[in-house]
Amino acid sequence: MLSRVKRDTTGTIAALDPADEADLIARCRADERAAQDELYHRFRRQVAGNLYRVLGDRGDLDDLVQEVFVIAFRGLERFRGDARLSTWIYRICVNVALGKIRTRKRRPAAIGMADLDTAVMDPSLTERPETPAQSLQRRQDQERVYRAMDTLAPKKRIVLYLHEIEGLDLKEIAYLVDSNPVTVRTRLFYARKEFYKALEGAADGDP
Amino acid sequence: MGHVAPHKWADAWRGKLSESEVAAMDRHAETCARCAKARDRITRTSSVTFAAIKNAPVPEVSWDSVRAKVHWEVSSAKRSARQRAIRPTRAAWLGVAACAAAGIGLLVATGGTDVPAPPTPAQPAPLAHAEPVHAPAAPAPLAGMVSLVSGEVMIDGVRRTDLFDRALGTGTVIATADGRIDVQFGDHSAFALGPRSKLELRRFDATEVRLVVDGTIDVEVAPRAAGQRFLVEAGAQTIEVRGTQFRVVHDTNGTRVACRHGLVAVRDHAGEALVGAAKKVDVTSAVDATKVATLSDAELAQLAEATPVTTPLWIDDLAHRSSILELATSTHRDARVDGVEVGPAPLRVRVMPGRHTIETADASGRFHRAGWVDAQAAEPARLEVATPEPTAPASPTPSIAARKRELATGIAANRPKLGRCTRAAAKSGIEDLSVQIEISVDATGAVRFLNVDSDLTSVTQACIHDALAQIQFGPGPAATWHERIDL
Structure with a gap:
């Protein structure tokens, strides 16, 4: 039930302990609407944030969030509990994002200016408010990053994102992309080379 | 290097x-x-x-819409799976067909010339080539949340204590004794079931809402999307709307439909009558379009007062983000919550978290502040309203001439505002508009109370009250007086 959702003092939903998580999963499997609502409310922001950061734009975000949860609710029967629920949902996000990257017919600038306007810098990262020049610089840097990532093959792109931006280790990435750590390491090696080369090329192209 | x-x-x-x-x-x-x-x-x-x-902030998504679609998709898939499990498979049909054909072949081979003709054998065979039939996916169900209860109300024949926690759906039957129940089922969409009435939610989903009523129901519906239907069945009559506020009364005398705004269509076997804004139709035996008549001001005001109570937000976990406020009174008295009339207390009403001001009416119908209450999400709140001591009616005080002059000056300055308040009435051809006011001003110039009385609609009256309340008085003698103001 929603009343069981625990919130910490910052207003965010606190993490579930394993027993509560198992209980929530069991209730969801029993088609309990309140439990499904709770699962949705717990993870919706995490899912949207993951997809948004991986893809770099908010186009189709509603549809992708929906897809993730549909897969999650349908797949709960097969969830074995060998990872935390949040990790399992993250894995679904990664796969949905991978599918989206693969099916993109054309490749617009990965992050549009409208999106960048809303991607406000975390205040903790800057002691002083950004000046307009700094803001423009940051937006251009982000755009370059996503443009460079767009040059990579989808599998390489995901691995690079998870390692370089999310800071995950090889084992975690291997679980998320359903591969083994050795393959991930190889993929990451080439992905980094290609990405930073593309980034350098983007720098060369600057006025 | x-x-x-x-x-x-x-x-x-x-x-x-x-x-x-x-x-x-x-x-x-x-x-x-x-x-x-x-x-x-x-x-x-x-x-x-x-x-x-x-660290980029999470962009906002239409969370409720996404949740509804997820629920719809997941539940549709489960239903389809169940139906597939029940339906014989194609292989099974092929097996039946093959067995039937083999049986017939055996009969023919054994020389049974006098064997009667088999009754259309192997009918299932064509099914082997037919496209699989998929049942149309069911539309997403709606959930109605109770927003107000006063008096005795039964859900599915039981007096429930958890009325505000229940989501009402298809098949629910609501019955009232002397009470009233308001149910919200979307943004600006709600119905209020009046006393001694019974309502069945015969269909209650995203594509169609079909309510079967016996008694009085007041409905307010936000404009429906294409493909969405909203129907009220009252005896032999069906009332269909797109987006409007209206009342249906169905009893032994027939069916009466009154529309406050929007348009409703009243149909039965005899025909159809379109009832527009501020119109009504009485149906005794059969619908007659010529019987559509205009509502009087009093009837319109009555409809306005019967507007179902809704919460300002319609969210999917409303039950846990709102509070149930109980107004306890020893006698039946009209109550207002944050300036909105909610009907006669004692009652329980759904409110959003925060501080709420409660007013109750005295014997003469004037509202007085009864107190305030702080409501917290998912926790009930209660305000016990004490019975007011009978007070002597305020009598005009002497030395009010100065105050009256100030009021007259203020009214002159506020003429445009007052004109806006009475424009609708004036357009309807009502002339010589006036209101009776009772006002009390203290020595500092603060207005202690201001009551406006008239035959005008409550909306107009409230507008006039607001315009008069803006008049500023300076320090001077305290005064209380009655006055008629021509508008």
């Missing part, structure tokens, strides 16, 4: 390289503008840009 591979700069920033290696790269960058630029760019990207991306 040749040019530095770009990813080496990222490695250097992450501390994966030895100090000597980094020093050699830096030395090269001092003489190579290209590598220096790459170093700066990649270092900034690794240190700032990646962090900015990682």
Whole structure:
């Protein structure tokens, strides 16, 4: 039930302990609407944030969030509990994002200016408010990053994102992309080379 | 040393390289503008840009809409799966067909010339070539949440204590004794079931709402999307709407439909009558379009007062984000919550968290502040309203001439506002508009109370009250007086 959702003092939903998580999963499997609502409310922001950061734009975000949860609710029967629920949902996000990257017919600038306007810098990262020049610089840097990532093959792109931006280790990435750590390491090696080369090329192209 | 591979700069920033290696790269960058630029760019990207991306705020998504679609898709898939499990498979049909054909063949082969003709054998065979039939997916169910209860109400024949926690759906039957129940089922969409009435939610989903009523129901419906139907069945009559506020009364005398705004269609076997804004139709035996009549001001005001209570927000976990406020009174008295009339107390009403001001009416119908209450999400709130001591009616005080002059000056200054309040009535051809006011001003010039009385609609009256309340009085003698104001 929603009343069981625990919130910490910052207003965010606190993490579930394993027993509560198992209980929530069991209730969801029993088609309990309140439990499904709770699962949705717990993870919706995490899912949207993951997809948004991986893809770099908010186009189709509603549809992708929906897809993730549909897969999650349908797949709960097969969830074995060998990872935390949040990790399992993250894995679904990664796969949905991978599918989206693969099916993109054309490749617009990965992050549009409208999106960048809303991607406000975390205040903790800057002691002083950004000046307009700094803001423009940051937006251009982000755009370059996503443009460079767009040059990579989808599998390489995901691995690079998870390692370089999310800071995950090889084992975690291997679980998320359903591969083994050795393959991930190889993929990451080439992905980094290609990405930073593309980034350098983007720098060369600057006025 | 040749040019530095770009990813080496990222490695250097992450501390994966030895100090000597980094020093050699830096030395090269001092003489190579290209590598220096790459170093700066990649270092900034690794240190700032990646962090900015990682900490980017989560964009807002239409959370409720997404949730509804997820529920719809998941439940549809489960229903389809169940139906598939019940339906015989194609292979099974092929088996039946094959067995039937073999049986007939055997009969013919055994020379049974006098065997009667088999009754259309192997009918299932064509099914082997037919496209599988998929049942149309069921529309998403709606959930009605109770927003107000007063008096005795039964759900599915039981007096429930958890009325506000239940989501009402298809098949629910609501019955009232002397009470009233308001149920919200969307943004600005709600119905109020009046006393001694019974309502069945015969269909209650995204594509169709079909309510079967016996008694009085007041409905307010937000404009429906294409493909969405909203029907009220009252005896032999069906009332269909797109987006409107209306009342249906069905009893032994027939069916009466009154529409406050919007348009409703009243149909039965005899025909159809369109009832527009401020119109009504009485149906005794059969619908007659010529019987559509105009509502009087009093009837319109009555409809306005019967507007179902809704919460300002319609959210999917409303039950846990709102509070149930109980107004306890020893006698039946009209009550207002935050200035909105909610009907006669005692009652329980759904409110959003926060502070709420409660007013109750005295014997003469004038509202007085009864107190305030702080409501918290998912926790009930209660205000016990004490019975007021009978007070002597306020009598006009002497030395009010100065105050009356101030009022007259203020009214003159506020004429345009008052004109806006009475424009609708004036357009309807009502002339010689006036209101009776009772006002009390203290020595500092503060208005202690202001009551406006008239035959005008409550909306107009409230507008006039607001306009008069803006009049400023200076310090002077305290005064209380009655006055008629021509508008």
